[in-house]
Amino acid sequence: MFRLLLTTALAAGLAPAAFAQEITVGAGNVAPFLDPGRDHSNVGSQFYFNSFDTLIDRDHSKLEPEWTPALATSWTLIDPTVMELKLREGVSFHNGEAMTADDVVFSLNRMFQATFPPYVVRSKDRLNNFTSAEKIDNYTVRIHAGREEPLWETLVSLQQIMIIPEEYTKALTGDPKVAEDSDFEAFSLAPVGTGPYSVAEFLPGERIVWERFDDFWGDKAPLQRATVVQIAETASRVTALKTGEADIITNVAPDQLSLIDSDPNLKTEGSVTALFHAMIMNANHPALKDPRIRQAMSYAVDRDTLNEALWLGKAVVPSTHTMKEFGDLYMPELTTFEYNPEKAKDLLKEAGYDGGEIVYTSFPTYYTNGLLAAQAIAEMWSAVGINAKVDVQEKWTGRDPQMMARNWSNPMYFADPFGSFGVMWAPGGPSESEGRFNTDEEYAAKWERFRFSTDVEVRKAAYAELMDEIKQDPPVLPLYRPFESWGMKKSVNWAPMPGHIPYVLDFRAGSISLADS
Amino acid sequence: MTDYLLRVAIKMAVTLFAIVTVTFVATRLSGNPIDTFLGEGLTDEGRDALIAYFQLDRSIWHQYVAYLRGVVSGEFGLSFIERRPVTQVVAARLWPSAQLLLASIGLTAAVSIPLGVLAALYRKSWIGSAVMVVAFSGYAVPNFVLAVVMILTFSYWLNWLPVVGNGTALHFIMPTIAMSGVLIAALTRFTRNAMLDVLGQDFIRTARAKGLPELAVVMRHGLGNAGVTVISVIGLQIASLAAAGSVVVETIFSWPGIGQLLVTAAIMRDYPVLQFGVIAVAVAVVLINAITDVAYALVDPRIRLARS
Numbered sequence: 001m002f003r004l005l006l007t008t009a010l011a012a013g014l015a016p017a018a019f020a021q022e023i024t025v026g027a028g029n030v031a032p033f034l035d036p037g038r039d040h041s042n043v044g045s046q047f048y049f050n051s052f053d054t055l056i057d058r059d060h061s062k063l064e065p066e067w068t069p070a071l072a073t074s075w076t077l078i079d080p081t082v083m084e085l086k087l088r089e090g091v092s093f094h095n096g097e098a099m100t101a102d103d104v105v106f107s108l109n110r111m112f113q114a115t116f117p118p119y120v121v122r123s124k125d126r127l128n129n130f131t132s133a134e135k136i137d138n139y140t141v142r143i144h145a146g147r148e149e150p151l152w153e154t155l156v157s158l159q160q161i162m163i164i165p166e167e168y169t170k171a172l173t174g175d176p177k178v179a180e181d182s183d184f185e186a187f188s189l190a191p192v193g194t195g196p197y198s199v200a201e202f203l204p205g206e207r208i209v210w211e212r213f214d215d216f217w218g219d220k221a222p223l224q225r226a227t228v229v230q231i232a233e234t235a236s237r238v239t240a241l242k243t244g245e246a247d248i249i250t251n252v253a254p255d256q257l258s259l260i261d262s263d264p265n266l267k268t269e270g271s272v273t274a275l276f277h278a279m280i281m282n283a284n285h286p287a288l289k290d291p292r293i294r295q296a297m298s299y300a301v302d303r304d305t306l307n308e309a310l311w312l313g314k315a316v317v318p319s320t321h322t323m324k325e326f327g328d329l330y331m332p333e334l335t336t337f338e339y340n341p342e343k344a345k346d347l348l349k350e351a352g353y354d355g356g357e358i359v360y361t362s363f364p365t366y367y368t369n370g371l372l373a374a375q376a377i378a379e380m381w382s383a384v385g386i387n388a389k390v391d392v393q394e395k396w397t398g399r400d401p402q403m404m405a406r407n408w409s410n411p412m413y414f415a416d417p418f419g420s421f422g423v424m425w426a427p428g429g430p431s432e433s434e435g436r437f438n439t440d441e442e443y444a445a446k447w448e449r450f451r452f453s454t455d456v457e458v459r460k461a462a463y464a465e466l467m468d469e470i471k472q473d474p475p476v477l478p479l480y481r482p483f484e485s486w487g488m489k490k491s492v493n494w495a496p497m498p499g500h501i502p503y504v505l506d507f508r509a510g511s512i513s514l515a516d517s
Numbered sequence: 518m519t520d521y522l523l524r525v526a527i528k529m530a531v532t533l534f535a536i537v538t539v540t541f542v543a544t545r546l547s548g549n550p551i552d553t554f555l556g557e558g559l560t561d562e563g564r565d566a567l568i569a570y571f572q573l574d575r576s577i578w579h580q581y582v583a584y585l586r587g588v589v590s591g592e593f594g595l596s597f598i599e600r601r602p603v604t605q606v607v608a609a610r611l612w613p614s615a616q617l618l619l620a621s622i623g624l625t626a627a628v629s630i631p632l633g634v635l636a637a638l639y640r641k642s643w644i645g646s647a648v649m650v651v652a653f654s655g656y657a658v659p660n661f662v663l664a665v666v667m668i669l670t671f672s673y674w675l676n677w678l679p680v681v682g683n684g685t686a687l688h689f690i691m692p693t694i695a696m697s698g699v700l701i702a703a704l705t706r707f708t709r710n711a712m713l714d715v716l717g718q719d720f721i722r723t724a725r726a727k728g729l730p731e732l733a734v735v736m737r738h739g740l741g742n743a744g745v746t747v748i749s750v751i752g753l754q755i756a757s758l759a760a761a762g763s764v765v766v767e768t769i770f771s772w773p774g775i776g777q778l779l780v781t782a783a784i785m786r787d788y789p790v791l792q793f794g795v796i797a798v799a800v801a802v803v804l805i806n807a808i809t810d811v812a813y814a815l816v817d818p819r820i821r822l823a824r825s
Contacts, residue, residue, distance in 0.1 A: 189600060203773075229771065235769075236681065430557070
């Protein structure tokens with residue numbers, strides 16, 4: 001009887017939800033703040049696409065970039081360093097304000113001419129070539145670049161320059177006419193955009209509630225309401241899906257897939273994620289200074305076995321730092337990384353490896369299978385004669401001069417090698433700044449050609465040369481592109497779209513539907 | 518009694534000052550926040566900008582003085598990570614934790630006091646042994662095992678109970694039981710022992726001799742006197758649970774409580790949250806201890822009189 005009552009109560013609570021086009025997502029993590037400008041985390045990237053728009057967008061159902069109008073209806077290069085964009089008229093922000101060129105210029109310049117330190121960081125690592133945005137009239141803006149830019153559309157469609165309202169943001173704290181740091185801090189707790197869902201409620205690290213925005217300029221949102229709840233524990237997420245507390249759950253570990261798939265009411269969807277789990281090596285650690293030692297550490301790792309054992313063979317092991325998403329710049333023909341234990345042994349011998357301990361640091365909750373991979377890699381090292389040890393640390397040690405090797409990830413922040421390899425391994429970039437990777441003038445010159453040439457073939461040739469430098473003096477070994485899975489009710493038609501950066505929860509028109517409707 | 522209350526208040530104030538300072542020092546010793554919450558993959562320029570922005574470039578004394586000033590004026594600053602006042606961050610999480618704690622204490626008292634009395638009265642029969650077996654198994658099963666077994670049974674297989682959050686009364690059932698398992702074991706044992714001690718005393722024999730019904734002997738004279746021990750154990754248990762005991766249960770049931778918040782803040786070195794959170798919990802614990810002290814005095818006139 002108790003069971004009957006409960007099931008009835010639960011059914012009564014859930015059935016209207018399904019018919020009213022509402023869903024609940026159980027997410028492994030909910031972001032601590034929501035500001036597309038300052039954020040480039042894998043947690044945050046889940047949440048921006050539903051509520052914010054870029055000027056130029058792409059067809060996310062396609063792997064290779066196909067640019068589509070968004071808040072800009074057309075764009076032309078009026079000079080190699082100046083792009084003029086015509087803005088869409090009749091666009092409203094979630095707070096009712098109309099979007100004009102002022103909002104666009106404000107949003108772009110908050111990054112191009114950043115003074116708020118969290119924006120400065122993102123501006124420097126990917127938007128450095130843009131100097132300013134300028135209003136021409138109410139619906140026309142120009143973006144100025146410092147030098148000729150081969151990646152105009154790619155960079156103008158970045159999450160970091162999604163459009164936010166000027167007046168609303170400036171008025172959040174202090175002087176309503178001035179953009180203060182505190183305004184941007186406040187914005188990240190009360191975000192307003194132009195996308196098909198407004199953020200109706202946001203509890204950092206706990207819950208986000210999206211509601212359909214009826215004045216959205218494009219196709220109306222298919223859901224009336226979507227609630228994302230943080231359920232940190234994997235077993236609890238899977239159970240929540242079973243009990244009906246969640247309609248979709250994120251971050252399903254490979255060993256949980258069969259549990260969900262075996263339930264007649266549930267299914268899983270997944271895709272190879274546009275990021276690499278990587279092993280990094282400290283080129284400046286005294287024991288690893290000889291590149292042959294690091295080459296050996298790299299050759300010793302059997303990534304296909306890791307893939308089979310940890311990802312049921314569903315991950316993708318790359319031959320070089322490249323992804324299909326890069327379009328013309330996808331270069332699978334390069335062989336930068338390979339498994340060759342014999343060569344590893346020879347290299348160790350040649351380098352006169354003295355049997356000193358080489359430590360692989362791993363952070364247990366960093367990402368799925370990180371620690372297991374670390375343990376397996378240590379075994380693989382031992383097999384070629386490296387005195388290997390795994391050390392578990394709950395912090396980022398990439399800047400620690402004592403760090404020898406550790407796990408990291410290189411996400412694709414945008415669909416170009418610059419957006420993946422480039423952000424992390426540029427001259428003077430994060431890896432070099434952290435003191436575990438060195439570049440010289442030759443590397444910088446190759447980088448320049450790769451980054452700024454407008455001739456695709458020149459860019460490809462330069463990238464191949466950069467990869468050769470990485471091969472000769474390796475600071476990194478991309479292990480694989482992990483296979484990321486989501487569990488959901490069979491009545492939910494949703495799957496990750498191939499044209500997004502990793503982890504985006506895209507609930508826009510055409511991306512999700514509920515069978516009950 | 519006024520003297521006694523004053524004494525309790527002074528003890529509280531000294532304890533709190535010590536906690537405020539120890540918290541500051543301990544958070545600084547626990548590692549550099551620059552390597553945790555600022556995240557990975559920063560250029561030198563970006564890193565320096567963020568360090569200055571979060572005022573992590575100031576000397577330790579400057580930070581300590583600013584922190585003390587904040588404590589006194591009630592300005593505890595913004596969370597490094599959530600970017601809102603830490604008072605808000607912590608306050609939002611205190612009540613759910615307190616609710617869970619109260620529910621657990623209620624359940625524990627309701628179950629273990631009768632069980633303890635029963636075990637004492639029937640200590641030589643199978644009833645007493647059975648109660649103690651149950652109590653000891655409570656010790657043996659960690660709360661996360663109990664939680665997972667309950668989730669598997671009542672949610673995964675039977676689909677009777679929800680697993681996420683604190684939305685309804687049903688949400689309380691499993692987390693409360695998971696939190697109470699060890700507590701029930703402890704309190705049952707303490708109640709039994711305290712009752713055994715008291716029941717062997719002369720005044721109990723006198724009570725029986727003057728012809729009081731057995732129920733009155735046990736409840737008024739027995740439990741009434743064993744109460745001091747029971748209260749002190751409950752006080753201690755609340756303190757330990759409030760400090761950290763709920764972390765695992767909160768994480769498993771996605772309970773938006775303070776345990777989970779503090780652990781994340783500790784891992785990420787979110788100093789402002791960690792400092793204020795520890796102080797908030799410390800104040801709660803100190804208050805609970807003070808209440809326990811006062812409750813002692815109320816229950817047992819000897820303590821009241823001896824201390825004044």
